[in-house]
Amino acid sequence: MLIAQNITKKFAGVTALNKVNLELHPGKVNAIIGENGAGKSTLMKVLSGVYTDYEGTIIYNNEPLKLTGTKDAEAKGIVIIHQELNLVPGLSITENIFLGRECCNVMGMLDKKEMAQETRTLLQKVKLDADPGQLVGSLKVGQQQLVEIAKALHTKANVIIMDEPTSAISDKEVDNLFVIINELRSEGKTIVYISHKLKELFTIADRFVVMRDGCSVESGVMAEMTQDELIRKMTGRAVNGTTSAATQTFTEPVLRVQNINLKSASRHKTNVLTDISFTLHKGEIVGLYGLMGAGRTELMETLFGMHPKRASGNIFVNEKAVQVQSPIQAIDQGIALVPEDRKAHGLILDQKIKTNISITVLNQLEKWGIVLYNKKETQLSKEYIQQLGIKTYSENNLAGNLSGGNQQKIVLAKWLATNPSILLLDEPTRGIDINARFEIYNLMKKLASGGMAILLVSSELPEILTASHRVLVMAEGRLTANIPIAEATESNILKHAIQHNITA
């Protein structure tokens, strides 16, 4: 059993954790629940030896524990699997698992056979069907996660902390992960599970701890809780869930695509996208659902002109055939893309909020055709900070200093500034807290009622059902269904999403 008592951690005077108490039970899945910024990650970093300068005590197996670093934590059987995986893509699975603790034979040389054998056993345990010599970079995110778990098992970890393990994997992979977690649980391991997805927590977790504003608010048994109650405890208030509006009809096509094909970058004969055709109407929010690898992100990228050499097909904007061979051309056609990974593709984290918002429209902020009009820029960013409710004291604050939800709003702001008629949103609420989520749903509604056409990609069915007027489903690079919201249910969407997987 791991008990944390009165843990306090401050960063330069700001209290991130305030006398947090926590009990982690062996043989149980312990969920840590809280909005972004509630202190979950900080707490986990304290428990896994990343931060060693905290106040309070940790008791592990009835003895006080003072970790000196992550290596020390690992030696004592506490391992954290971060949201952003810590693997070396250029090394094989075996090399990653044994990184820093390679087996040597008597000659002092690497014992590759032994390591590969051990890896094979571990991979079996995590149900990953891959060769130990395969490069980690060639694996899908879900598979890489399993390698991380295998690595944790290899260190004989007793406490395994998983930070948002399902944020980037498909539902099928989630099921597999849960099977593995169940096995680990039955072996008596302590699992700590951090996730924003409440539904998942009710499936997998035994106990919960709710955190809010750096404090542990409440803990207990998951089965005695309801979803609404949990949300209330997390936010300190009730969230008004918005349900989708009555069925509307949309008639004015804004974006029509015909027979979009995209060749695979690695294997030339195969297609990532095959014969995709659909229409997006003015004022309409279309949800696009598909399992991981179904080609959703690739479709968005193709529509935004990012694969000019591999893509083919026709794109019509306002019923006029257009060329979209680069993001520049896409923007010219009034298309905007909020990318899946806001840190890698959406923002310049080291730069000001102001600079991030204005980057798409600098040509409109010039006087005499060359000099930037700073006043106008500040005004523009202030407008969007207010309109989208971005929480910051100044437009000169760095984008990287804000929480995930606020960062996402900056990305939205920079695209709304271009005044697009077609908005492509790729997983716009990934990793952001519930309140910000609903703010983004409401914003989408407002934009749509103002005439914008929105294509929303999401791996979360409730999100698709809440926000869309119509649902498109993809499987293995093809569109498999086009369902009016009135007929859409989780089960029939899912059926179309896995349809091909069954027949193939």
Next chain:
Amino acid sequence: MTAIQRNNTINLARLQSVIALVVLCTIIAILSDKFLTMDNGWNVLRQIAVNICISVGMTLIVLTAGIDLSVGSILALCGAITAGLLKNGIKLPSADLFIGFTLLGALLGGIIVGSLLGWFNGFVITKFKVPPFVGTLAMLTIARGLTMLWTQGHPISNLGPSFATIGTGWLLGIPVPVWIAGIVVLLAVFITRQTRLGRYIYAIGGNENAAILSGININKVKLIVYSIAGALAAVGGIMVTSRLDSAQPNAGTGYELDAIAAVVIGGTSLSGGKGSIGGTVMGAVIIGVLNNGLVLLNVSPFWQQVVKGAVILIAVIIDKGGNKK
């Protein structure tokens, strides 16, 4: 909160280099009575002018997360081309052709060649995705070779009094090279702070993927930046040639390293996106004062290099220390 701290550390870094410069000057002034004279002051500034021109171009490139190793060679080639055009013009005996050049024509010729070579650097980097380090390393050799071919390995000297004005003349009580460097710096400050191009340069260095998705033509920006660096290297070459009244085939050897040193001491991050022209100017001044001081103090040239290296190292370590917090 963090932003305020971050801003403070940036100001602190600026302040650090100012303090370092003041300390450096004080020490040299105490040890040598020749240091704090007008003559020596102008001398230092005139020597720094060349490095400032190159360093400004280097800063723009480093801000895009690139590097340019070829500026020293481009400097030599363009200096030689200007000198050659001025003195000999272009002769094609086979076609019985002779083109003579005025001073202005020769200067333009050198600068155009410089920007073309810079453009070629950018072309290789953007079109064939060659890493800037490798692409410009190749240009370092190519341009040096072209210099040897153009000069046949001999200096081109005796270029006339009007050409000599560029490197040695005075205007309104200030040496001409200082005027040139000053104008280059002001233009670069304007570009980086007040134009779209400047923003795009910082955006590409800050996050190239985000820049592409934001509709920035990153290839075009890089081509422009590398061309500017080539042109500025040519300007430096002209100043060097004019000061010596001679284009030396091996001029500018190792100048790229001085420029990189100035950029780094000035606090610009080699991974791009962070830094400023002002910082680079400070860096160049520190290096220049150090060079001058070591000479005035009669330090042996061998030790000079050791001391210079040590100062660069210390400057960067202090800068890192500031960044960590």
